[in-house]
Amino acid sequence: MSRSIDLAVIPGDGIGQEVVAEGLKVLSAVLPQDVKLETKEYDFGARRYHATGDTLTDADLEQLKQHDAILLGAIGDPSVPSGVLERGFLLKLRFAFDHHVNLRPSKLLPGVATPLAGQPEIDFIVVREGTEGPYTGNGGTIRKGTPHEVATEVSVNTAFGVERVVRDAFERAQARPRKKLTLVHKNNVLTFAGHLWTNIFNKVAEEYPEVTTDYIHVDAATIYLVTDPGRFDVIVTDNLFGDIITDLAAAVSGGIGVAASGNINPSREFPSMFEPVHGSAPDIAGQGKADPTATVLSVALLLRHLGYDTEADRIEQAVSADLAERGALPARSTSEIGDALAVRVAG
Ligand SMILES: NC(=O)c1ccc[n+]([C@@H]2O[C@H](COP(=O)([O-])OP(=O)(O)OC[C@H]3O[C@@H](n4cnc5c(N)ncnc54)[C@H](O)[C@@H]3O)[C@@H](O)[C@H]2O)c1
Numbered sequence: 001m002s003r004s005i006d007l008a009v010i011p012g013d014g015i016g017q018e019v020v021a022e023g024l025k026v027l028s029a030v031l032p033q034d035v036k037l038e039t040k041e042y043d044f045g046a047r048r049y050h051a052t053g054d055t056l057t058d059a060d061l062e063q064l065k066q067h068d069a070i071l072l073g074a075i076g077d078p079s080v081p082s083g084v085l086e087r088g089f090l091l092k093l094r095f096a097f098d099h100h101v102n103l104r105p106s107k108l109l110p111g112v113a114t115p116l117a118g119q120p121e122i123d124f125i126v127v128r129e130g131t132e133g134p135y136t137g138n139g140g141t142i143r144k145g146t147p148h149e150v151a152t153e154v155s156v157n158t159a160f161g162v163e164r165v166v167r168d169a170f171e172r173a174q175a176r177p178r179k180k181l182t183l184v185h186k187n188n189v190l191t192f193a194g195h196l197w198t199n200i201f202n203k204v205a206e207e208y209p210e211v212t213t214d215y216i217h218v219d220a221a222t223i224y225l226v227t228d229p230g231r232f233d234v235i236v237t238d239n240l241f242g243d244i245i246t247d248l249a250a251a252v253s254g255g256i257g258v259a260a261s262g263n264i265n266p267s268r269e270f271p272s273m274f275e276p277v278h279g280s281a282p283d284i285a286g287q288g289k290a291d292p293t294a295t296v297l298s299v300a301l302l303l304r305h306l307g308y309d310t311e312a313d314r315i316e317q318a319v320s321a322d323l324a325e326r327g328a329l330p331a332r333s334t335s336e337i338g339d340a341l342a343v344r345v346a347g
């Protein structure tokens, strides 16, 4: 039986261009001959915005919808006002394709440097809600530019949206050996949203008696992520808390250069999108300094989502072996790391 993957590729801005090239290199190297890989590149990001004023049109969404999955590098550029591409492209796409499960695994692999003392066991996943919370754009300003300006940014939490992501997290916890799920929120202060999350979490928990549950306020979660990250197995949390704690999670488990993510549409009505957790890193763009590992691991998540488990395993093993040897090697460029990973997955 012939198989095929039809992939939308969005390198985006800054280091997005550099790391996506390496992700594709490794993807081509890992796929068996009988799998036909078709890619279509899209120029979203700062270049498109400056050329046309567009960030993502309805016609673009129609085209993107046709693909099996999307691989994104990163968007965001100092030449574009903050928020224009983040809201106008990235969040618009996540919302349009109902990417409500934003999956962000953190695993400290053997031999990988961490700023934490010793070599703690870190192996957890964050299930970050991807379509609600303070991200929806529900807000505004009045008396703009005056000393009396008022700005609101309302967090939107629907029972439907919370329950579906909480259920997804319980399913993932149930499937893991430790079967533990932690709700991270701030229900001592954000009592309206926090109690909705807590009540739904507790109600759904009744259906998963094998899953151990606990609750941690988000401020305390940042303590434990540094002092005792081994306590976490699966974390479920809202969109903004998830954004913040996953950069911290990356920093303690090998760095932002190795943190992968998937924006998943579990019903598969729309293509899911895979991207490194990091951004376009204008400070190092164009210098060959970016670590492409996060993108390569995002390709592994993409392959797993499409049912290519063997190939995903091969990529993860190659990354693990490469990282284990890194400390002993001289610093390598973005493409040298990509080349090394491509050789490992092919061999
Ligand atoms: N998914 C996305 O497209 C995405 C995600 C985050 C930020 N952004 C955007 O990216 C731009 C820059 O944001 P930022 O500086 O806050 O975050 P960033 O993640 O781009 O950079 C933070 C720090 O991490 C470093 N870094 C990031 N990726 C790295 C890699 N692969 N290898 C080595 N070092 C790496 C950078 O050099 C920088 O010091 C902004 O416009 C922001 O909105 C986009």
Ligand SMILES: CC(C)[C@H](C(=O)O)[C@@H](O)C(=O)O
Binding pocket: 076, 086, 087, 090, 091, 243, 277, 279
């Ligand atoms: C760029 C921004 C919209 C985005 C987010 O906040 O989700 C980024 O920080 C991320 O983590 O993917």
Ligand SMILES: [Mg+2]
Binding pocket: 243, 244, 247, 277
């Ligand atoms: Mg972020």
